[in-house]
Amino acid sequence: MLVGAHVSVAKGLIASLEYARDVGCECIQVFAKSPRRWVGPPPDIEAGLRFAEARESHGIRAVYTHTAYLINLAATDPEARARSIEALADEIVRGRLLSAEGVITHLGTDPLGDPEGAAKRIAMAVRDAFDIADDAGPGPDDTDRRRTRLLLENSAGAGHTYGRDVEQLATVFDAAPELRESLGVCVDTCHGHVAGMGLGTPEEWTTLIESIDTRCRPGALEVVHANDAVYGGGSRRDRHAWIGDGTLGHEPFAAMFTVLAGTGTCAITEMPGEVPVKDSENIRRLKGLRAQVAQ
Numbered sequence: 001m002l003v004g005a006h007v008s009v010a011k012g013l014i015a016s017l018e019y020a021r022d023v024g025c026e027c028i029q030v031f032a033k034s035p036r037r038w039v040g041p042p043p044d045i046e047a048g049l050r051f052a053e054a055r056e057s058h059g060i061r062a063v064y065t066h067t068a069y070l071i072n073l074a075a076t077d078p079e080a081r082a083r084s085i086e087a088l089a090d091e092i093v094r095g096r097l098l099s100a101e102g103v104i105t106h107l108g109t110d111p112l113g114d115p116e117g118a119a120k121r122i123a124m125a126v127r128d129a130f131d132i133a134d135d136a137g138p139g140p141d142d143t144d145r146r147r148t149r150l151l152l153e154n155s156a157g158a159g160h161t162y163g164r165d166v167e168q169l170a171t172v173f174d175a176a177p178e179l180r181e182s183l184g185v186c187v188d189t190c191h192g193h194v195a196g197m198g199l200g201t202p203e204e205w206t207t208l209i210e211s212i213d214t215r216c217r218p219g220a221l222e223v224v225h226a227n228d229a230v231y232g233g234g235s236r237r238d239r240h241a242w243i244g245d246g247t248l249g250h251e252p253f254a255a256m257f258t259v260l261a262g263t264g265t266c267a268i269t270e271m272p273g274e275v276p277v278k279d280s281e282n283i284r285r286l287k288g289l290r291a292q293v294a295q
Contacts, residue, residue: 004025004029005023006270012047017060021060026061029063029268030098031068036069038068043093049097052097052098064223065095070087071084071105071108073085074108074121074122075121076111081121085129086132088125088126089128105151105153109162111160118162122162126172127178150182151185152172154166154191156190166208186224190225199256205252222265227271228245228248
């Protein structure tokens with residue numbers, strides 16, 4: 001299992017790789033454009049290709065991007081829905097340009113309180129976004145285009161947010177069976193914990209992964225957002241804490257490494273605090289737990 005962090009690209013793509021190497025990342029997550037805007041500047045194709053070529057020399061074995069927070073794939077309003085589809089297509093194009101293994105997205109809100117209907121709207125939006133991205137390009141080549149998956153992230157379960165458990169994520173897979181191999185899953189441990197998901201023991205992690213393999217597809221879990229939680233289990237309050245300092249503690253992350261040892265799954269932290277210590281320290285803690293489990 002690889003360990004890494006969400007890193008800033010504010011100083012440039014190559015600078016993000018240098019930072020990631022220096023804080024001990026083996027994998028990274030980045031925003032391919034501003035997460036708080038619908039539209040970004042045109043993709044810099046040359047910079048993207050240089051990034052894709054340089055990642056191995058910086059020790060980065062996997063790259064994931066995260067979509068903008070504005071996207072709501074479950075939207076019922078036609079204008080919001082259209083903007084979300086266009087924005088997701090753009091994120092897929094940008095992820096492919098970076099040769100990212102995956103693009104991670106939140107699924108949005110279900111204002112009607114109809115999970116099955118929301119899953120169908122999400123599936124249709126994803127299908128349309130892939131179609132637009134396929135027509136738009138760019139991508140290094142057709143192989144890389146197919147390789148960049150869209151990962152569905154679980155929610156903290158607050159309000160009408162969709163995706164609070166594996167069953168809701170799986171219902172999207174079911175609604176778009178032709179895209180099953182193009183989709184994956186990202187489990188955020190803070191979100192899962194505050195939504196009531198059991199993560200404290202190897203047995204609970206085994207149950208979770210078996211559920212994802214059975215209901216989504218085998219090997220669908222590609223990324224764990226390894227975040228401790230400020231608030232308690234079932235609180236539905238999403239606020240991240242450093243590894244071991246929150247209501248999850250060390251045990252769930254040790255259990256994660258126990259069950260996912262030997263896999264290529266990425267544990268990526270998304271931490272508050274000042275750089276570089278917030279990343280170097282949390283990566284150090286995760287690697288320490290991984291080493292303990294391996295003994």
